[in-house]
Amino acid sequence: MTNPIKTQRDGAILQVTLDRPKANAIDLQTSRRMGDVFAKFRDDPDLRVAVITGAGEKFFCPGWDLKAANDGDAVDGDYGVGGFGGLQELRGMNKPVIAAVNGICCGGGLELALAADIILAADHATFALPEIRSGTVADAASVKLPKRIPYHIAMELLLTGRWFDAQEAHLWGIVNHIHPAADLMHAARAMADLIASGPPLVYAAIKEIVRDAEDSKFQDAMNRITKRQLASVDTLYSSDDQAEGARAFAEKRDPVWKGR
Structure with a gap:
């Protein structure tokens, strides 16, 4: 076959x-x-x-x-x-x-x-x-x-x-x-x-948040996000890409995403 x-x-x-x-x-x-x-x-x-x-x-x-x-x-x-x-x-x-x-x-x-x-x-x-x-x-x-x-x-x-x-x-x-x-x-x-062409770490966070929140109350889901209890969110908030997004905005240029 x-x-x-x-x-x-x-x-x-x-x-x-x-x-x-x-x-x-x-x-x-x-x-x-x-x-x-x-x-x-x-x-x-x-x-x-x-x-x-x-x-x-x-x-x-x-x-x-x-x-x-x-x-x-x-x-x-x-x-x-x-x-x-x-x-x-x-x-x-x-x-x-x-x-x-x-x-x-x-x-x-x-x-x-x-x-x-x-x-x-x-x-x-x-x-x-x-x-x-x-x-x-x-x-x-x-x-x-x-x-x-x-x-x-x-x-x-x-x-x-x-x-x-x-x-x-x-x-x-x-x-x-x-x-x-x-x-x-x-x-x-x-x-x-x-x-x-977009930020892969953000996509990962979006997908994990959507899955986690599917059967959750809004505030419970928000608490897990803000407390960085989701692995992809914790990775994103500590990433070079997070800093790069803010830096690129301040410098009025397109960001260069590295996925880390």
Whole structure:
């Protein structure tokens, strides 16, 4: 079996392409490889942003490989270090990830996209959570969607499994921007370049704060930040980059971020 995960490194940006014909479905082995890729991205100090997309123009990812499941892959099997798709349960992922949805994005594929921080979609992309039709639950989406979009819309999508297009996904805030298919990867790269030019220690702090505060009361979260109880915040406040930001502002020049 050829490697279903293609990676391309360009400066501080890592492009991860799910390339598993015919539909880019994810089995246990593929999920474990994705976890390894994203863990190495997380731990590499020279990489700042990742872009996840699918090979071809028809499929981003339809999620769980039902054929592999029928052949013996257990739904509760070993998905690897980051859980299904290598990303949604990866601990300490404090770097930005952009999903470039280039086609059909359903089931676990939509959950994979939801694990990213920014979602860009081709104008022909379509979405669904059809797990209910195969007698199972879209577990990660059941946790995330009702917190991110109107409750009744989330429940409709979960309970009916109906398909919706990129325009509706944008309407409900599931995707950030829609682009013509030919422009999608250019737009994703432009977004990645913009983020990669920024302060990586601040991004790490933002991501850790957002995760920590998800189920916290406002004042409790603020207390942990101001008391420097979050590792990324403590690192940021003691960093050269923190001083560089103030120095560059005073000197009326662009800051030079070093990530330390």
